[in-house]
Amino acid sequence: MIDKRQILSANPLLSGLPADVVEQLMAVSVVRTLADGQCVYSQGDEGDGLFGVIQGRVRLSNTSKDGKELLVMLVEPGDWIGEISLLDGLPRSHDAFAMGECAVLFLPRAKFDSLLKARPELYQHFIPMLCRKLRLALSYVEGAALFSLTERLAQRILELLTFYGVDDGGSGRLIDVHLPQEDLAKMLGVSRQAISRELKRLETEGVIELSYGKLRVLNKAALERELA
Amino acid sequence: MIDKRQILSANPLLSGLPADVVEQLMAVSVVRTLADGQCVYSQGDEGDGLFGVIQGRVRLSNTSKDGKELLVMLVEPGDWIGEISLLDGLPRSHDAFAMGECAVLFLPRAKFDSLLKARPELYQHFIPMLCRKLRLALSYVEGAALFSLTERLAQRILELLTFYGVDDGGSGRLIDVHLPQEDLAKMLGVSRQAISRELKRLETEGVIELSYGKLRVLNKAALERELA
DNA sequence: ATAAATCTGTCAACTAGGCGACACTGTTGG
DNA sequence: CCAACAGTGTCGCCTAGTTGACAGATTTAT
Numbered sequence: 001m002i003d004k005r006q007i008l009s010a011n012p013l014l015s016g017l018p019a020d021v022v023e024q025l026m027a028v029s030v031v032r033t034l035a036d037g038q039c040v041y042s043q044g045d046e047g048d049g050l051f052g053v054i055q056g057r058v059r060l061s062n063t064s065k066d067g068k069e070l071l072v073m074l075v076e077p078g079d080w081i082g083e084i085s086l087l088d089g090l091p092r093s094h095d096a097f098a099m100g101e102c103a104v105l106f107l108p109r110a111k112f113d114s115l116l117k118a119r120p121e122l123y124q125h126f127i128p129m130l131c132r133k134l135r136l137a138l139s140y141v142e143g144a145a146l147f148s149l150t151e152r153l154a155q156r157i158l159e160l161l162t163f164y165g166v167d168d169g170g171s172g173r174l175i176d177v178h179l180p181q182e183d184l185a186k187m188l189g190v191s192r193q194a195i196s197r198e199l200k201r202l203e204t205e206g207v208i209e210l211s212y213g214k215l216r217v218l219n220k221a222a223l224e225r226e227l228a
Numbered sequence: 229m230i231d232k233r234q235i236l237s238a239n240p241l242l243s244g245l246p247a248d249v250v251e252q253l254m255a256v257s258v259v260r261t262l263a264d265g266q267c268v269y270s271q272g273d274e275g276d277g278l279f280g281v282i283q284g285r286v287r288l289s290n291t292s293k294d295g296k297e298l299l300v301m302l303v304e305p306g307d308w309i310g311e312i313s314l315l316d317g318l319p320r321s322h323d324a325f326a327m328g329e330c331a332v333l334f335l336p337r338a339k340f341d342s343l344l345k346a347r348p349e350l351y352q353h354f355i356p357m358l359c360r361k362l363r364l365a366l367s368y369v370e371g372a373a374l375f376s377l378t379e380r381l382a383q384r385i386l387e388l389l390t391f392y393g394v395d396d397g398g399s400g401r402l403i404d405v406h407l408p409q410e411d412l413a414k415m416l417g418v419s420r421q422a423i424s425r426e427l428k429r430l431e432t433e434g435v436i437e438l439s440y441g442k443l444r445v446l447n448k449a450a451l452e453r454e455l456a
Numbered sequence: 457a458t459a460a461a462t463c464t465g466t467c468a469a470c471t472a473g474g475c476g477a478c479a480c481t482g483t484t485g486g
Numbered sequence: 487c488c489a490a491c492a493g494t495g496t497c498g499c500c501t502a503g504t505t506g507a508c509a510g511a512t513t514t515a516t
Contacts, residue, residue, distance in 0.1 A: 064374040065456055072369070088359035093366055123352035130358040131316035137365035138321055141300070144372040145417025146292040149503080180463060189373025194503055196465060212463060212512050228293055377473080408493060419474055424495060440482050440493060 016125050021115070028111040033103050040081075040096035040104065047085025047092060049108045053077050056102030060094040061186070071186040074099075074179075076164060080129075086112060087126060144189065147228050152188055153198050154226035157208070161217060168216070178214045244353055249343070256339040261331050268309075268324035268332065275313025275320060277336045281305050284330030288322040289414070299414040302327075302407075304392060308357075314340060315354060372417070375456050380416055381426050382454035385436070389445060396444070406442045 017025075031054065034040065040051060040058060051058075058075040072094055075081050085092050086109055116122055143152045157177065165174025185195040199215065202208045207223060209216040217223065245253075259282065262268065268279060268286060279286075286303040300322055303309050313320050314337055344350055371380045385405065393402025413423040427443065430436045435451055437444040445451065 062370045062374060068374055070370055070373040072366070084359055084362060087355050088363075090359075090363070093363055120352050121348040123355055124348050127315050127351055127354060127358070130355070130362060131312055131318075134312060134358060134362045134365060135316075135318070135321055137362060137369055138300070140369045141365055141372065142290045142298055144369065145298040146290060146296055182463075191504055192464085193466080193505085197503095200465075210464080410493075420494085421475080421496080422473055425473095428495075438494085 017122070021119070021122065024115065025107060025111075029105050029107045031103055032106050033101070034098035036098060036100050038098045038102075040098065041092050043092055043095050045092045047082060047089070047109060049082065049106055050080060050086050050112060051082045051096075052080045052105040052107075054103040054105055057099040058102060058104070059097050059099050061097070062094055069186050070189055071183055074164060083126065083129065087130075149188065149190060149194060150198060151226060151228045153184075153195065154202075154223045156184070156187060157215070157217065158220070158223055158227075161220070175217050175220075176214055177217070180213050245350070249347070249350065252343065253335060253339075257333050257335045259331055260334050261329070262326035264326060264328050266326045266330075268326065269320050271320055271323050273320045275310060275317070275337060277310065277334055278308060278314050278340060279310045279324070280308050280333035280335075282331040282333055285327040286330060286332070287325050287327050289325070290322055297414050298417055299411055302392060311354065311357065315358075377416065377418060377422060378426060379454060379456045381412075381423065382430075382451045384412070384415060385443070385445065386448070386451055386455075389448070403446075403448075404442055404444050408441050 029052075034056070041048070043062065053075050054077055056077070058081060059071060060073040060075060060081065062070045062072060064070075075096075081096060082092070084090075143155060147155070160177045160179065161174050164177065164179075166176040166178060167174055168176040181195050181199060182192050184199075185192040188195065199208065199210055202223075203210050205222070207217070207219045209218055257280075262284070269276070271290065281303050282305055284305070286309060287299060288301040288303060288309065290298045290300060292298075303324075309324060310320070312318075371383060375383070388405045388407065389402050392405065392407075394404040394406060395402055396404040409423050409427060410420050412427075413420045416423065427436065427438055430451075431438050433450070435445070435447045437446055
């Protein structure tokens with residue numbers, strides 16, 4: 001459990017903000033709790049504000065007409081979502097759902113807008129985050145078009161390790177990824193069976209170790225060698 | 229042929245800038261001419277500055293080890309490229325090549341950096357462009373994972389029409405896309421043959437008309453109906 | 457302790473799209 | 487005008503990944 005103030009100051013987005021701005025944001029933000037599977041916002045909704053995850057996980061996804069889901073991003077405590085709609089005024093580009101019990105901090109759009117209007121120099125704090133997301137999205141586009149599933153999977157496991165890796169081995173390094181193969185498949189836009197086959201291959205090669213709902217990376221260097 | 233000042237003021241990126249800033253940029257920018265196929269910059273290069281296209285077309289692409297190319301974007305006169313590396317200081321994310329004879333405006337990084345440092349409120353002018361590119365990239369990721377080639381092709385033709393459409397019918401509407409099928413294939417990350425088949429189908433359905441190096445949209449509404 | 461739910465492994469049949477090949481058409485440059 | 491080049495249409499074979507099905511393993515809930 002991370003508290004409100006910690007969220008507001010820990011994230012790169014806000015850590016560079018002047019103290020008085022952080023105080024202002026503290027004052028106008030409210031905590032919302034969400035049940036498992038509850039919707040934070042839906043694709044196409046108007047952007048009513050910014051959300052910071054305090055507890056639990058939020059999944060950002062797109063769903064096609066025929067029900068196939070693309071899992072775009074997992075958002076962990078300390079991260080923010082919903083800033084794009086806030087910045088460009090256009091509708092939400094994804095669905096956001098709570099995974100398990102969640103607590104989020106909500107900053108209403110009106111407060112944020114008036115703050116930015118009064119102090120346009122604050123826009124600079126959004127630039128690094130936007131650039132990072134843009135580069136990540138572009139690398140996904142590139143990967144989907146140019147790389148094999150094998151390569152994309154290795155890449156994604158390494159990413160997940162740095163973003164959400166858990167140190168379950170006591171080694172001090174992040175080696176475990178807690179995520180069902182189904183979700184890994186939805187991240188890469190392929191079937192669960194295809195992911196299962198690839199993971200099994202990696203396991204027989206001694207690169208990873210599989211268990212119920214998680215995988216452990218045994219040989220990070222070997223994964224890096226799989227990359228394009 | 230578009231002149232230097234027009235470039236600096238016509239684009240959304242800079243049209244909102246204060247007049248004195250535009251004058252400053254004018255003073256420090258230089259025009260470079262490029263031969264067909266010449267490299268503007270390469271993936272992995274350090275970001276040495278910002279480029280504005282004055283004449284010709286620039287293609288932004290990624291190439292895999294085995295030579296397969298993903299055509300990410302076509303940049304036309306009036307548009308800017310290279311701003312991401314300038315903003316986040318990381319290497320170029322794509323290759324940029326001149327298509328035919330080109331003229332570009334070059335703004336060296338040092339001048340730009342010092343201007344932004346002196347006037348951080350100028351950062352806000354980059355936000356809309358970054359948001360637009362991020363949403364576009366995210367829609368490509370979504371498309372690649374969730375939509376069929378048929379749907380993605382229809383989507384992309386409509387996009388090309390609004391971005392680069394040419395009015396060759398005298399109707400006042402943009403109906404022609406001048407682009408070989410090979411490039412269309414490279415944009416969608418599929419083979420030329422697959423694109424050829426799909427386009428031929430659309431032609432027999434009376435939606436488009438094909439000729440050497442271009443296609444004409446006859447029934448835009450039908451294309452929109454193809455979308456997911 | 458047991459039932460329900462979730463997750464994994466692995467079939468076999470199917471399909472979209474890749475790749476190589478080659479003929480043909482349109483364009484450009486000497 | 488002709489040669490070289492660039493672009494298109496269409497084969498046939500092949501592979502990666504899909505879909506559906508089902509059994510076994512692990513976890514969670516009662």
